[in-house]
Amino acid sequence: MKSFWSEKDAKSTTRRYVSKGFSRDLSHRVYTSRLLGREPRLVLHGGGNTSVKTTTNDLFGNVVDVLCVKGSGWDMADIEPAGLPAVRLDPLLQLRTLDVLSDEDMVNFQKLNLIDSGSPNPSVETLLHAFLPHKFIDHTHANAVLSITNQRNGSALSREIWGSRMGLVPYIMPGFTLAKAAADVYDKDPTVDGLILLNHGIFTFGATAREAYERMIAAVTLAENRLKRRRKRVFVGARLPRSTIPVSEVMPILRGACALSEEDGRCRRMIVKFRTGREIRNYVDGKDVGRYSQVGVITPDHTIRTKNTPMFLPADATVTVEGLVAAVGKSLEKFVTDYHAYFRRNNKRVANSKQELDAMPRVVLVPGHGLFGLGASSTAASIAADIAEATISAISDAEAIGRFACLGEADLFDIEYWSLEQAKLGKGVEAPLARQIVVITGGGSGIGAATAAAFAAQGAEIAVLDTNVGSARNVAAAIGGGALALDCDVTDQTSVKKSFAQVCTAFGGVDIVVSNAGAAWQGRVGEVDNAILRQSFELNFFAHQHVAQAAVGVMKAQGTGGVLLFNTSKQAINPGRDFGPYGLPKTATLALMRQYALDHAADGIRANAVNADRIRTGLLNEKMIEARSAARGIGKQSYMSGNLLGREVKAEDVAQAFVYLALARKTTAAVVTVDGGNMAAALR
Ligand code: ZN
Secondary structure (H helix, E strand, O other), X not given: OOOOOOHHHHHHHHHHHHHOOOOHHHHHHHHHHHHHHOOOOOOOOOOOEEEEEEEEEOOOOOEEEEEEEOEOOOOHHHOOHHHOOEEEHHHHHXXXXXXXXXXXHHHHHHHHOEOOOOOOOEOOOHHHHHHOOOOEEEEEOOHHHHHHHOXXXXXXXXXXXXXXXXXXXXXXXXXXXXXXXXXXXXXXOOOOOEEEEOOOEEEEEEOOHHHHHHHHHHHHHHHHHHHHOOOOOOOOEOOOOOOOOOHHHHHHHHHHHOOEEOHHHOEEOOEEEEEOOHHHHHHHOEOOHHHHOOOOOOOHHHHHHHOOOOEEOOOOOOOOHHHHHHHHHHHHHHHHHHHHHHHHHHHHHOOOOOOOOOOOOOEEEEOOOEEEEEEOOHHHHHHHHHHHHHHHHHHHHHHHHXXXXXXXHHHHHHHHOOHHHHHHXXXXXXXXXXXXXXXXXXXXXXXXXXXXXXXXXXXXXEEEEEOOHHHHHHHHHHHOXXXXXXXXXXXXXXXXXXXXXXXXHHHOOOOEEEEOOOOOOOEOOOOOOHHHHHHHHHHHHHHHHHHHHHHHHHHHHHOOXXXXXXXXXXXXXXXXXXXXXXXXXXXXXXHHHHHHHHXXXXXXXXXXXXXXXXXXXXXXXXXXXXXXXXXXXXXXXXXXXXXOOOOOOOHHHHHHHHHHHHHOOOOOOEEEEEOOOOHHHOOO
């Protein structure tokens, strides 16, 4: 493993933070923490932690020894000084004299000794950092180290590789007991560069940030070198059938099966992320995947993200859709049954009875394709997929030089149901549309862009479709969080199908569609060119049908219902003079909405429409507003607020109506009017 230490970068980082009033020690700590955090073979998603022992002044001007240690919720890759809360060191050191200390007392004591009470909670591994005497301490869950220690002869192999350079600490759950055991191992031989924590990870330390960091790189390199030697080939491939269902069709089936039905038609869905590549395929396509994939996690704190084992499908699962549905159902049933049994077995063993977590898998292996990570959000699913990828890499290496072994299920259960570990997942109520995937056509501007933002604010995953992909990208970028922008011409059925396949591949499926793209054509109906009328019907009617039909295909594959929302117009209810080319297809789209509500209610699919009028958008631009208001001899503002309420209606108001209809679980075939009040256009 290459060292990324750069004297120049170290100096400039230090200069920057010192000029902001932070100490040199803390600046150095930030610099190498980031170096470690940016190497995924060392640190993944909040795993690992670092510390520095330094001093600070209290309110009375006294110099106080403190430990600045990574706070929970911070990722080392982009850590700031605020992510390394300072804890008074002397009280922490006194704890070592105790024989026992509960987790709750430990956490409370750490909090009590924070210099700034508003700091994040110090890491659960704080005491381990405190009990070792070194100024700088680095801790990672390096893949290569785990491939070595997670072997049946893990400690002998570790001795062979690191000799007396590293102390060996047997597996103990993180917390007070581990901190004491690690400090005892160090005390027996203070010449070591660091500690190998079997089945967990590695600590290195030094007098400077650079020394601790370089020792980490050196120790991990020794492990990597050993993994390159005397390798046997892994794994023997299974006989895979030739034809496979495309991944965009596999994902909705998987996603639908892993959704938990709740009372009253509610459903807790998952977001799904797909990963593949040479190493992943070699692993998931292996004949013995049912053995090596089911041994367990590579380091215990992955359990809260991935559960102990992935679900896997048989080699012939993806030949036919019916076969896939059956295989997913069967594998899932076994996974869930096994999880319940695991919970019952271990819950009986522990003193304080636990509340069982949901039994759904977080990683699914599909031969012929790759791996799928599942989670409550795009981020959670990506974390599960990243960890699964690292797991595959570490297990492949472990099997290449021996046989991968893991801790017993009791140790993994203790971590999975450890309150301190669960706290890492964050509590609180989920946003109303969390776990739902929303497609918005014409999402690059106007009502579509406002709707995309409104759905994102409710926690949904967003796909913005537009013929102007540049504007779609801007909307997606403003939303952030992995929102997708796609180039889609809704009048072209092939383009629509392709976009839906891309959304499925990106998130796992589709739950809500806002069919919004449209444009206005004018002309007196007795004289208008047939081509104009047909052109308008293509966009203002047939395109809605293309979008709705593609959505229904995905929703039926998921089997968890869905919502179709159409942007109709005032024209659908109250035609405007010389506006037939626009109003006629919009009227047909209103009928289309009702037809979907009727034909697909049995599939749990709701269909509703929003009837909006006089919104400042690309359709009704400044120039048009000027012309219309001038024609009526009134000001632009009076024209825009020429409704019963006398208030201008904005794109955001229309967006809220779409959100409302998406949430109204007992409403279908409805039209919501958003026009500030217009009796002539009111539904009767
Ligand atoms: Zn750790």
